[in-house]
């Protein structure tokens with residue numbers, strides 16, 4: 001029997017693995033490519049999947065790109081803890097389980113957009129930037145990381161900026177080892193001073209970064225969508241309540257992870273409280 005109501009689980013071999021940061025990075029990132037044509041045809045930027053390390057745990061991962069013609073999907077995995085360390089050990093050909101895609105995607109509204117990506121949030125913003133360029137939008141990607149080594153996909157973005165005149169890449173590093181010195185939000189403010197005429201902002205990354213982007217979008221009266229992927233998810237199908245946000249009770253895996261500015265403004269949890277794996281709140 002195949003149960004498809006909650007998303008079909010597909011077990012496939014990993015086709016390709018690419019190191020996206022130097023191995024010496026504090027948080028190394030590897031991308032893995034799998035072939036699941038029906039998923040690649042449906043996947044939209046901002047959506048996520050549950051990646052199952054067979055015989056072990058299942059973890060939420062954003063979609064870093066989708067190639068519907070060849071039926072391939074890419075996920076970018078940061079080596080954070082137990083499961084992601086084990087995922088980094090896998091070799092090409094190893095089997096992996098994928099279910100999804102889940103959640104609401106970015107809307108792709110606007111003509112001149114800024115995307116602010118930081119940490120593991122760079123994966124969904126990469127897919128968003130690719131899709132936006134495909135649709136003829138002018139895209140500025142502000143990519144924040146602690147240092148040069150942590151800027152995953154940097155060479156890819158730089159090559160893309162050379163090829164596509166609609167794409168502008170603006171890396172920022174906290175320690176100034178590459179690009180603009182400061183946080184991604186400092187870089188964003190710096191660019192804003194030169195009247196970029198943005199008409200829409202999108203963000204994914206650490207929640208405190210996204211909260212600052214939210215404050216800036218409010219000050220600048222710009223529409224914003226944020227993917228709240230810096231949260232603990234368990235079931236991904238709306239059953240466990242782990243990903244819910246006060247006071248609206250929004251389940252991020254169903255009504256999110258992408259939320260518009262108007263909804264973010266009503267959430268007392270956003271930028272202030274997270275929930276640990278037991279569902280207990282803690283200050284961010």
Ligand SMILES: Cc1cc2nc3c(=O)[nH]c(=O)nc-3n(C[C@H](O)[C@H](O)[C@H](O)COP(=O)(O)OP(=O)(O)OC[C@H]3O[C@@H](n4cnc5c(N)ncnc54)[C@H](O)[C@@H]3O)c2cc1C
Pocket residue numbers: 048058059060061062063075076077078079080081082083084085120123124228229230231232233234257
């Ligand atoms: C919608 C969404 C999209 C994501 N996309 C990406 C992505 O594209 N690339 C990427 O590298 N990471 C992504 N993450 C985060 C990723 O799920 C965690 O880094 C991963 O679960 C860590 O597992 P671990 O066993 O290695 O860590 P653990 O040792 O279990 O925990 C280390 C830390 O990882 C985080 N974490 C652990 N389990 C979960 C969980 N089930 N849900 C959310 N966070 C968790 C917590 O902050 C925890 O403190 C995403 C998370 C969400 C919710």
Ligand code: FES
Pocket residue numbers: 232233234235236237238239240241242243244251252253254
């Ligand atoms: S992760 Fe279970 S309801 Fe969202």
